[in-house]
Amino acid sequence: MSRQALRKTGVLLVNLGSPASTKIGDVRRFLREFLGDPRVVNLPRPLWWLILNLFILPFRPKKSAHAYRAIWTEQGSPLIVFTRRLAEKLAARLAGTDIQVEYAMRYGKPALAEKLAEFKQNGVEDIVVVPLYPQYSSTTTASIFDVVAEVFVGWRHLPSLRFIGEFHQHPAYIRAVADSVRAHWAEHGRADCLLMSFHGLPAKLTELGDPYFYQCQATAKRIAEQLDLAEDQWRLVFQSRFGRAEWLKPYCVEVLAELPTQGIRNIDVLCPGFSVDCLETLEEIAIANREIFLEAGGETYRYIPALNDSDAHVEVMQALIETAR
Numbered sequence: 001m002s003r004q005a006l007r008k009t010g011v012l013l014v015n016l017g018s019p020a021s022t023k024i025g026d027v028r029r030f031l032r033e034f035l036g037d038p039r040v041v042n043l044p045r046p047l048w049w050l051i052l053n054l055f056i057l058p059f060r061p062k063k064s065a066h067a068y069r070a071i072w073t074e075q076g077s078p079l080i081v082f083t084r085r086l087a088e089k090l091a092a093r094l095a096g097t098d099i100q101v102e103y104a105m106r107y108g109k110p111a112l113a114e115k116l117a118e119f120k121q122n123g124v125e126d127i128v129v130v131p132l133y134p135q136y137s138s139t140t141t142a143s144i145f146d147v148v149a150e151v152f153v154g155w156r157h158l159p160s161l162r163f164i165g166e167f168h169q170h171p172a173y174i175r176a177v178a179d180s181v182r183a184h185w186a187e188h189g190r191a192d193c194l195l196m197s198f199h200g201l202p203a204k205l206t207e208l209g210d211p212y213f214y215q216c217q218a219t220a221k222r223i224a225e226q227l228d229l230a231e232d233q234w235r236l237v238f239q240s241r242f243g244r245a246e247w248l249k250p251y252c253v254e255v256l257a258e259l260p261t262q263g264i265r266n267i268d269v270l271c272p273g274f275s276v277d278c279l280e281t282l283e284e285i286a287i288a289n290r291e292i293f294l295e296a297g298g299e300t301y302r303y304i305p306a307l308n309d310s311d312a313h314v315e316v317m318q319a320l321i322e323t324a325r
């Protein structure tokens with residue numbers, strides 16, 4: 001056996017994270033960590049600290065806790081449950097190889113730093129970090145890298161590191177998403193329009209060099225191509241606006257209110273920027289935004305689930321790891 005084959009590899013799937021529970025205190029703790037990250041909100045610190053502590057943390061946790069309660073499961077937050085199951089399935093697929101699979105969260109638990117420490121203890125020499133964000137953003141992907149770099153500062157013998165910065169048009173990912181849409185159509189029929197909704201960002205970040213906006217456009221275009229959709233059969237929108245600044249447009253909520261007035265009353269909604277279902281898809285898209293569309297005169301609104309812990313998603317992860325090794 002070659003020396004290379006004896007090296008132990010650790011694969012770490014990393015997602016955003018969720019509060020420990022739907023208690024307001026836990027939601028506040030989570031939002032403090034998340035919104036306190038300078039990659040997420042890049043305002044000067046004394047100013048943002050004041051805004052966060054005076055205007056956001058006293059109020060937002062109550063509203064967010066209410067939303068989390070609508071989607072929470074017996075096992076906990078859907079985002080964490082699906083991420084764990086995806087990692088477990090990937091580990092089962094790779095059983096008997098020299099690859100160990102773990103999952104971690106950028107905010108909250110299980111902590112990224114702790115999982116990296118576990119790899120170190122287990123003698124892992126090659127680490128593959130897979131942020132579960134198909135499109136790169138400084139607010140999400142880079143923030144994971146920051147933690148990895150920070151942890152490594154304290155290590156003397158560094159492992160080799162592969163960091164999967166994005167996979168927004170990886171053929172395996174586009175194929176898996178397109179197949180999930182076809183399967184949904186086969187079961188429920190096909191609507192007038194496929195609305196592809198991505199999490200938004202402050203618009204200014206694009207000017208500052210964040211490629212997220214362009215990567216979302218490319219992803220949506222590739223999916224539409226795979227599905228042979230004509231220009232008027234799909235739309236791209238951005239959801240989850242936070243605060244008063246201008247975010248990426250078009251805004252999901254505005255388009256949903258307009259579509260029925262343009263004669264589009266039946267839509268399928270897909271969120272290709274979310275690897276697994278979470279608050280933003282299960283509550284905002286599948287509950288709150290459905291109301292907006294139906295109140296505006298829409299008739300059918302079907303949310304197509306994320307890849308979650310499907311076999312197809314496990315295969316996407318395998319393809320990403322293969323490319324990285």
Ligand SMILES: C=CC1=C(C)c2cc3[nH]c(cc4nc(cc5[nH]c(cc1n2)c(C)c5CCC(=O)O)C(CCC(=O)O)=C4C)c(C)c3C=C
Binds near residue numbers: 060242277
């Ligand atoms: C300035 C605020 C925010 C930026 C920038 C932002 C970028 C961003 N977020 C995701 C993915 C997710 N966000 C989620 C929840 C969430 N996002 C924000 C704010 C910003 N996101 C908040 C305040 C919250 C918490 C809930 C709320 O109070 O509204 C989630 C879901 C977490 C869960 O537990 O289910 C995901 C996933 C991306 C991909 C992104 C930039 C590209």
Ligand SMILES: [Fe+2]
Binds near residue numbers: 199240
């Ligand atoms: Fe977010």
Ligand SMILES: [Fe+2]
Binds near residue numbers: 240279280284
């Ligand atoms: Fe939201």
